[in-house]
Amino acid sequence: MTPAPFALDGRVAIVTGAAGLLGRRHCQALAQAGAHVVAADLREEPCLELEHELGDARGRPALGLACDITERISLERLLARTLERYGRVDVLVNNAGLDDKLTPDSVPVAFEDYPQERFEQSLKVNVTGTFLCCQVIGAEMARHRRGSIVNIASTYGVVAPDPALYRRADGSQAFIKSAAYPAAKAAVLGLTRYLGAYWGRVGVRVNALSPGGVENGQHGDFVARYTERTPLGRMACPGDYAGALLFLASDASAYMTGANLVVDGGFTAW
DSSP states (O other), X not given: OOOOXXXXXXXXXXEESTTSHXXXXXXXXXXXXXXXXXXXXXXXXXXXXXXXXXXXXXXXXXXXXXXXXTOHHHHHHHHHHHHHHHSOOOEEEEOOOOOOOOOTTOXXXXXXXXOHHHHHHHHIIIIIHHHHHIIIIIHHHHHHTOEXXXXXXXXXXXXXXXXXXXXOTTSOBSOOOOSHHHHHHHHHHHHHHHHHHHHGGGTEEEEEEEEOXXXXXXXXXXXXXXXXXXXXXXXXXXXXXXXXXXXXXXXXXXXXXXXXEEESTTTTOO
């Protein structure tokens, strides 16, 4: 019987940033499609919680491991533990990232005043971390001539943040989205294209998924402005990206590499 194109039965998927809002949903989607999921994040406790949760979901054992994606030795341990448990790696979801968030306590920081160390830390996590994950884990895939890498980028790697989204009702600026995140995610898209071309002939596909904004307790003014700015008339729910992720991770996208799949409710369409 020919397997369904979205099926991941028996495949092994590593997800970084697994304990975050979207990371958990990525892990759940992969597990429900039949994959053995390796949930990796900085802290061990939420990873072990995910190991238990995902292992129960379909009776397939999962693995939760602490990992710092900016440290090569930590990634080498992650790969070694994965191979020790499963003997293979088929999917890598580079989801771990660092972003300045709009919160009730946010203080607007102008571009001219944004600290260099914060900018460099964003590049270290979002760009160097993705580079190292691909270098360590992607190289294992290339040795075996198979695999799919999904780099989680952002609409802000495609278009600039709109400052008006972050204004208060009185017109004052509640938050200024820094240059760090858009610059980093644009670099992730460049890395995706590079690796798609570099590894294409050895059977490793590398694509990006660029999500739009997810509603997650933001101030009502922000949600209203974002909703008005989006053709589908709402922010994303955390589960809105499962289908796109499975498409890129599975054989459903077998003739796709070096591409960026934008799933944003139309936010970048105008």
